[in-house]
Amino acid sequence: MGVLRTLLLMGSQNQWLRERAPRYRFVRRTVERFIPGETLEAALEAGRALQEQGIGTVFTYLGENITDAREAEAVAAHYVEVLARIRAWERPAEISVKLTQLGLDLDPELCYANVRRLLEAAAPHQMVWLDMEASPYVDITLEIYRRARAVSSNVGVCLQAYLYRTERDLLSLLPLRPAIRLVKGAYREPPDRAYPRKRDVDANFFALARRLLSEEVRRNGVRAAIATHDRALIRRIAEFAAAAGIPRSETEFQMLYGIQREEQRHLAREGYRMLVLISYGSFWFPWFMRRLAERPANLLFLLRHLVFG
Numbered sequence: 001m002g003v004l005r006t007l008l009l010m011g012s013q014n015q016w017l018r019e020r021a022p023r024y025r026f027v028r029r030t031v032e033r034f035i036p037g038e039t040l041e042a043a044l045e046a047g048r049a050l051q052e053q054g055i056g057t058v059f060t061y062l063g064e065n066i067t068d069a070r071e072a073e074a075v076a077a078h079y080v081e082v083l084a085r086i087r088a089w090e091r092p093a094e095i096s097v098k099l100t101q102l103g104l105d106l107d108p109e110l111c112y113a114n115v116r117r118l119l120e121a122a123a124p125h126q127m128v129w130l131d132m133e134a135s136p137y138v139d140i141t142l143e144i145y146r147r148a149r150a151v152s153s154n155v156g157v158c159l160q161a162y163l164y165r166t167e168r169d170l171l172s173l174l175p176l177r178p179a180i181r182l183v184k185g186a187y188r189e190p191p192d193r194a195y196p197r198k199r200d201v202d203a204n205f206f207a208l209a210r211r212l213l214s215e216e217v218r219r220n221g222v223r224a225a226i227a228t229h230d231r232a233l234i235r236r237i238a239e240f241a242a243a244a245g246i247p248r249s250e251t252e253f254q255m256l257y258g259i260q261r262e263e264q265r266h267l268a269r270e271g272y273r274m275l276v277l278i279s280y281g282s283f284w285f286p287w288f289m290r291r292l293a294e295r296p297a298n299l300l301f302l303l304r305h306l307v308f309g
């Protein structure tokens with residue numbers, strides 16, 4: 001793992017920085033690249049604009065590691081409102097939630113009750129995605145996913161290609177006919193849990209994507225969302241899908257708001273199923289630091305705003 005990436009990921013968990021960084025204009029200006037605003041209205045407006053370009057949307061209200069049960073319940077109530085506001089949208093309009101924002105650290109049962117509330121509020125066409133957080137949360141996230149999947153068909157979970165365990169997790173989930181969002185992984189993980197080298201993460205991502213798109217798995221009704229901005233991987237996976245006879249409209253890619261915008265539009269124009277995850281809210285600091293860690297070149301934007309305002 002690069003030194004800069006490690007430092008940025010350490011910074012994402014630093015309380016002192018978390019309190020101070022958002023006060024600076026140059027930091028806020030850089031954040032604007034990745035979030036359309038702090039309010040739900042701003043996120044919905046950005047989502048509508050994407051829908052007009054043939055791109056579906058997934059909404060995430062920023063926040064994690066909540067320590068107050070009432071706050072976790074308020075987050076669930078907020079998502080219930082979001083589901084209602086996007087129910088009639090023409091293209092896919094879904095939500096993605098962090099279990100630690102729904103109370104996982106406080107009590108897994110409280111968290112599960114909040115997830116159930118979302119599943120009950122979601123229409124059959126509205127997928128509720130569970131984000132995958134740092135590795136100590138993987139077991140409990142998958143356990144909650146299994147319980148949720150037993151009562152609802154529109155619940156999906158994220159799996160991270162950087163973890164050695166993910167192949168095993170994927171195999172154990174397949175009989176449930178899950179919806180899986182495959183990502184590389186965004187947290188600081190030790191080398192005994194995650195591939196330290198990018199090239200190995202990429203190779204594992206491709207191997208997992210191939211399995212998700214294999215005929216046997218698809219026949220079983222699994223939804224696979226390939227969530228990456230890595231254009232080389234996207235091309236390889238698109239070629240694999242085409243060779244396997246999967247129509248473009250059923251080959252799904254997902255990206256984050258503000259990253260590779262041109263590629264998002266290009267894939268949508270080419271007929272692929274393209275969804276963009278839009279994050280919004282005021283608790284953006286740790287999330288933003290993970291985006292910087294993914295691409296330290298983003299620090300240049302930060303410096304540019306520092307110098308030129």
Ligand SMILES: Cc1cc2nc3c(=O)[nH]c(=O)nc-3n(C[C@H](O)[C@H](O)[C@H](O)COP(=O)(O)OP(=O)(O)OC[C@H]3O[C@@H](n4cnc5c(N)ncnc54)[C@H](O)[C@@H]3O)c2cc1C
Binds near residue numbers: 130160291
């Ligand atoms: C829809 C979606 C949901 C996600 N959910 C989760 C989750 O639940 N849990 C989790 O751990 N991670 C999640 N992630 C983040 C993911 O794990 C990666 O950290 C992130 O996507 C960067 O990896 P990459 O696949 O784009 O590949 P990389 O190899 O990191 O990047 C490939 C190229 O994409 C561009 N790029 C990538 N990141 C950035 C950036 N921040 N700014 C500018 N350009 C960039 C660059 O051009 C880079 O060369 C999610 C990502 C997406 C797209």
